[in-house]
Structure formats: C-alpha cells, structure tokens
Amino acid sequence: MKISKNVLPSIYRCKICGAYLERPIHCGAPCDLLLDGQRRLMLSKLLSALLRHIPHEIGISLDKDGWVSIKELVTAIKQRWKNKELYNWLTEEHVIAVAMLDPKGRFEIKDDYIRAKYGHSIHVNISLPEDNEVQILYHGTQLRNLKSILSEGIKPMKRVKVHLTKSIEEAMENALRKGRAPVILVIDANELRQHGHKVFKAGKNVYVTDYVPPLCIKRVITPQVK
Numbered sequence: 001m002k003i004s005k006n007v008l009p010s011i012y013r014c015k016i017c018g019a020y021l022e023r024p025i026h027c028g029a030p031c032d033l034l035l036d037g038q039r040r041l042m043l044s045k046l047l048s049a050l051l052r053h054i055p056h057e058i059g060i061s062l063d064k065d066g067w068v069s070i071k072e073l074v075t076a077i078k079q080r081w082k083n084k085e086l087y088n089w090l091t092e093e094h095v096i097a098v099a100m101l102d103p104k105g106r107f108e109i110k111d112d113y114i115r116a117k118y119g120h121s122i123h124v125n126i127s128l129p130e131d132n133e134v135q136i137l138y139h140g141t142q143l144r145n146l147k148s149i150l151s152e153g154i155k156p157m158k159r160v161k162v163h164l165t166k167s168i169e170e171a172m173e174n175a176l177r178k179g180r181a182p183v184i185l186v187i188d189a190n191e192l193r194q195h196g197h198k199v200f201k202a203g204k205n206v207y208v209t210d211y212v213p214p215l216c217i218k219r220v221i222t223p224q225v226k
C-alpha cells in the first residue's frame with residue numbers, strides 16, 4: 001500500500017498559455033513559479049478549514065450553497081486570519097490555482113466564487129450527483145472506534161455526512177491521521193443503496209452517505225504499522 005507523504009508539488013504558471021501546472025515547462029518554455037509546495041499545502045489546509053468549518057473566524061459567511069467570493073475570501077484572510085502574517089503574499093490567483101489542481105477535488109470554482117465540495121461541519125446545500133456504480137467503498141478509522149462502529153454503524157459525527165472513499169490508500173491516510181492503530185472498513189455500496197442510504201460522489205475518490213449500518217460493513221482490515 002502506497003502512502004503519499006504530506007507534501008504537495010509546487011505550482012507553476014505557463015508564460016505562454018497561462019495554464020497552472022505541476023511541472024516547470026509548458027508550451028516549449030520555462031514557466032513562472034506561482035506557489036511552492038509548502039505554501040500550497042498551508043493554503044490548501046486553510047481553505048479546507050475556512051470553507052468547511054470556520055468561515056466566521058475571518059468574518060465571512062458562506063451562502064446557503066456554500067459559496068463565497070474569492071476576492072472577499074482573500075481580503076478576509078489577509079486582514080483577519082489569526083496567522084495573517086503568513087499570507088502577505090496571497091492573491092486570488094493562488095486560491096484559484098490551489099482549488100483547480102487539488103488532488104482530491106475538494107474545491108469547486110464558478111465565476112468568481114469558490115466552495116468546498118464536501119467535508120462540511122456547517123450546514124450547506126450541496127447537490128452532489130447520486131452514484132449507482134461504485135461497488136466497494138472504504139472507511140479509515142482507529143481501532144478504538146471499531147467496537148462501537150460494528151454495533152452502531154458509521155455515523156457522521158462532527159460532519160454532516162459520512163465520508164467514504166473508493167481508494168484504499170486514501171482510507172489508510174485518513175485512518176493514520178486519527179492515530180496510530182489504523183483500521184480500514186470495507187463497505188458494500190450496493191447494500192447501502194438497498195437499505196435506502198443513497199451514495200453521492202463528492203470528490204475524485206470521495207463518496208458521501210447519511211449513515212452506514214453495521215451489516216453493510218463486509219470486512220475489517222487491520223494493517224500492520226511499523
């Protein structure tokens with residue numbers, strides 16, 4: 001199982017066509033460096049936090065569908081974020097490039113607005129497409145939660161929806177983020193649907209549902225961690 005390290009590639013901008021890229025050459029010419037990997041990761045984490053959980057901490061409010069103006073967002077980060085001194089370089093273009101190249105498809109951009117596509121703890125109306133194709137889904141958690149999950153199922157907890165992934169590697173990453181005793185649950189998506197729990201596609205590999213009953217959990221994998 002390949003676990004990606006907590007580092008993102010730098011983002012470049014093509015001098016000829018203006019595209020945002022993760023490599024330094026395009027259109028036969030060297031590109032400008034727009035954002036190094038460390039700043040990119042920092043900004044990506046901040047955008048996730050603000051657009052999913054804590055917009056009020058910079059005095060912005062999302063509309064009922066989760067959107068906020070990119071211009072308003074950037075101004076608020078630079079004026080009101082508690083670590084605003086780390087973002088004196090920030091422009092709207094950085095936000096757009098981070099959102100467009102997000103490896104998990106966490107963000108959506110429309111006109112001059114941005115929103116998180118999933119993962120909210122605050123209530124927003126996001127109409128995700130219902131999925132009827134995926135068969136097997138995974139959920140990463142910690143051993144300490146296993147007993148209650150196997151008796152009560154997977155509940156949304158602090159989030160609005162239960163988050164599942166079709167990538168076992170991503171499930172492992174999620175599990176490791178929560179502690180040192182990872183457990184991966186293997187879920188039968190067809191059984192979820194049969195029991196009335198619709199499955200929606202949220203990100204590239206991320207799917208959400210309202211609840212996973214214990215009988216839809218088919219297998220428990222407990223990987224050995226070095």
Ligand SMILES: [Zn+2]
Pocket residue numbers: 014015016017018019026027
């Ligand atoms: Zn180009």
